[in-house]
Amino acid sequence: MIDPRLLRDDPDRIRAAQRRRGGSEELVDRLQAADERRRGAIATFERLRAEQKQLGRQMAQARSGGRTGAAAEGDDEHARLLKRTKQLSVDVKAAEAAQSVADEDFRVLMAALPNLADEQAPAGGEDDYVVLEEHGSPRDFAAEGFEPRDHVELGTLLKAIDVERGAKVSGSRFYFLTGVGAMLELALVQMAMERAQEWGFTPMVPPALVKPRAMEGTGFLGQAADDVYHLPADDLFLVGTSEVPLAAYHSDEILGAASLPRRYAAFSPCFRREAGSYGKDTRGIFRVHWFDKVEMFIYTTLEQSYDAHRQLLERERQWLQELELPFRVIDVAAGDLGLSAARKFDCEAWVPTQGRYREVTSTSNCTQFQARRLDIRCRDDEGRTEPAATLNGTLCAVPRTIVALLENHQQADGSVYVPLALRPYLQGRDVLKPVGSAG
DSSP states (O other): OOOTHHHHHOHHHHHHHHHHHTOOSHHHHHHHHHHHHHHHHHHHHHHHHHHHHHHHHHHHHHHHSOOOSOHHHHHHHHHHHHHHHHHHHHHHHHHHHHHHHHHHHHHHHHHHSOOOOOTTSOOSSTTOOEEEEEESOOOOHHHHTSOOOOHHHHHHHTTOEEHHHHHHHHOTTOOEEOTHHHHHHHHHHHHHHHHHHHTTOEEEOOOSEEOHHHHHHTTTTSTTGGGOEEETTTTEEEOSSTHHHHHHTTTTEEEEGGGOSEEEEEEEEEEOOOTTOTTSSOSTTSSOSEEEEEEEEEEEOHHHHHHHHHHHHHHHHHHHHHTTOOEEEEEOOGGGSOSSOSEEEEEEEEETTTTEEEEEEEEEEOTTHHHHHHTEEEEOTTSOEEEOEEEEEEEEEHHHHHHHHHHHSBOTTSOEEOOGGGGGGGTTOSEEOOTTSOO
8 A cells, every 4th residue: 555644745746647547536536535534533433542541530539548538528629530431432433433444444545546657657548658668589480491380280290299189188278388488488498597696686486375365455346356366265365476476475564775675586386367457368378377487576675676577577588588589678657567566567469370579577666555555664773664565586497488488499390499598498398399200
């Protein structure tokens, strides 16, 4: 969540951020009203509670003072105090209940308010991104004398991908990686984890099931709730990214300044319902319900988060360059950001048979949004604390990386060139050959 003080100190900044996202400015007005009701309810409860305590002391004094004057007057005063005590007890309970309701109303509205989009993020929706740079050039297959095959056809020739049996066993958008396909996943994961460790990230294998607080704290029970798999019998959620358990890893903790930044790289399965993608990318393994991924995650201070974001992007660039893939970097528009992100960069690899760039990695700066929800703070050298900043960056989403590798590095005979950097993780192979071909 955002800093609640902004509602009182700078509500126009929140409204401007909502306009950039194409979100509701009315939500800001409703939040202000809810905040006023909440603060009013708190003040009422505290006033009545203070009076109750003061009256308790008066009653104690009346009992200990004895009867020194007119008995009738003493009895009348005691009766008055007793009557007020009983009424205050009722009023305090009612005020406490009203405060609880006002707090919950405010919390629900705050949970619906997205992070403030960075002022440098392009305004607009999904199609309003800005291309920042391009790396490499797409191959001219026509000049090479053949029509490129898509990854499904290549995967069939290599006996690397089996989507038909994936659908038979689990339904649409599921698949098997077989033979060299399975070895290619393991090679990519091992290479990605080694690179991350070289860059100073601690390797992690986190749980793929999390409690509701972890999912809500990272912002995935808001606008993305329909995309989440829930196990009602256990009240656990299957994660769509290891960003979720990594963000919750330090929940309710205070991190010392000397320990920052903390960098983690996690390998995990990811599960997504893809509820809003009906009819999109139905062929192959580009958009699926389950996939494996290596994700980078950083805890740092707000001031250092902007440099950390650029560093994550640079790591993703290095990764795609090592895989010898043509790609571009885009600055994602504010209206296409997730609930938690203030700014996001995507790296999009060229997919020859689609004739366009498609997202294969991304990195987001969530500033202090997730840390406020999960109560993660950092303490500076003078002992002061403030919410930490969290950042995430995909290093390797396995299926999409396999799609890009097969299609960009294919040869006319259906074989696939293996990039130099990947060969040590594939037993030194320099090419993947169709099954049954010579050699």
